Amino acid sequence: MGQTCAACHTAEPDGEWSRISHQRKTPEGWLMSIARMQVMHGLQISDEDRRTLVKYLADRQGLAPSETAGARYALERRLNTMESFESDAFTQTCARCHSGARVALQRRPAPEWEHLVHFHLGQWPTTEYQALGRDRDWLNLALDKMVPELAETYALESDAWTSWQASAKADPVGQWRLAGQIPGRGEMHATLSVSRSGDDLYSLELEGQYADGTALKGAGQAIVYTGYEWRGDLDIDGVAMRQVFALQGDRLSGRMFETEHDEVGFDISGARLGGDQPQLLAVQPGYLKAGSSTELTLVGADLEGDIELGEGVTLEEVLERNAGTLRVRVRAAADATGLREVRVGSSGAVTLSLYDSIARIRVLPEYSVSRIGGNGSSTPRVYGLFDAEAWAAGSDGIANTEDDYRIGIVPARWSVEPFDARAEEDEDTRFAGVIDAVTGRFTPGAAGPNPERRMSTNNAGNLKVVASVEQDGQSLSGSAQMIVTVQRWNNPPIP
Ligand code: HEC
Ligand code: HEC
8 A cells, every 4th residue: 555555645643544544345345446546546556456455455444244234235236226215315415326335335434424525526516517416505415414424324433343353254164055046047056165275265166056957067266355245256157157245154145146247146145064053045946835745945054953844834755855955845735825934953944935826926126227238339238137926915815915925936928018108109129129938038139229210219118027927727917117228338346
């Protein structure tokens, strides 16, 4: 830091540096700050030195796990997350150009929040003329209202950080069981073997299978920042994938997504094999029709002890049993409906949903954005990916009431329709892209003007994504809105 940053930042007593020593943030946050120094201020630094500095700063001036808890979606690249914050002032002032999570993932004292406000206006004077800026005295509101609020909500010093720094950190080395689900392909489970390859550096080997039995295999490496921020890069069956996990004792959680298409990814939970007690991660599938018999896979670690399935569910046969997988054939009684808690030995509970019939289908995400791309442009297409979530009517037997309960993600047939009259007139379903009827993956159209469209506009569109599910010869459907829009030119690690 003395060599690369000292040209502009001043040394302070106790070995601190102006600005740099008075902030805490995630590894991605530090990377973005330093990248900004390069782009805006002409800092010269090698990629290797930058990596070293990001690690150094994230370890010493990071965030405790509880401090990132509500905002990990941004690190996990869940770009369709609809944010909501208690403070309207915050939403309007600080979460209109970028995510509010970018702010919530930083800690600073008041003077540092104040510098940040000045930096914004100095760098982007148009802040004051844009919507939610020109109708108010933006600068003074930001300084007088937001700075105190930010310094209070996201203070530099916290008990969480002090105690996290003092606590013993989990060792990633060992074998982990992972349970995951990815839109379009469904569930998977895998074993991840982790060995040390350097200081906070690990080699990874992953071997698993999808619910349909197809194998999943890959290898790569991970680095752990701040004692828990696990970032892995793997090649899985020829596809580059990234892991953004939080490591907590014998548990892992987060997302594993394609490096080039971060919209394509698995939700992941993990448990360490050889831990203190049985850990159950998932029951796959997580639902069972009343009166039917089916095969369930219980995924977890150290799965020893009695299998508890809940009232009305009988264990017919254990098909496979080892520390990480329990494959069983079970039967649900004809009148068994509602939610059950499944346990193995002293493990925590995982929900199994028993249903008689599907009452409604919800398409997730309810609102999403996909993007045109390719066609010689510098950014790839951003796909649309969807899940059809089945819900049952609760004890009142009426759908769309408070006692409805979630059955789970079910296979569906997918199609798109114009979202409104405008979209119909512009033939958005013809130009904006194509949805795969089986997987529900939407591939947006090519980037650039399209002479076939009115005024040669691009292939943007406004679509209704429809999932249809067959049940007893009848078709049930649900829908969601998807905007197909232009490329995102600026795509920083934290949106
Ligand atoms: C060429 C000059 C220059 C160099 C070299 C430089 N910085 Fe900066 N830095 C600035 C200026 C100017 C600001 C204030 C404006 C801003 O935030 O962009 C700043 C602000 C910052 C901030 C506060 C940003 C914020 O969000 O409030 C951080 C953190 C930072 N620098 C880190 C670094 C680190 C780490 C290095 C060395 C790897 C470095 N800088 C090297 C010029 C520089
Ligand atoms: C007019 C649009 C706009 C508004 C409004 C805005 N920001 Fe930003 N903000 C930006 C841009 C652009 C960047 C730089 C992104 C980059 O370098 O990748 C940024 C960067 C940041 C960063 C990262 C800086 C670093 O180096 O650590 C933080 C934190 C931040 N903004 C907080 C805020 C807060 C707090 C507010 C409300 C007071 C706010 N922003 C309002 C556009 C905006």
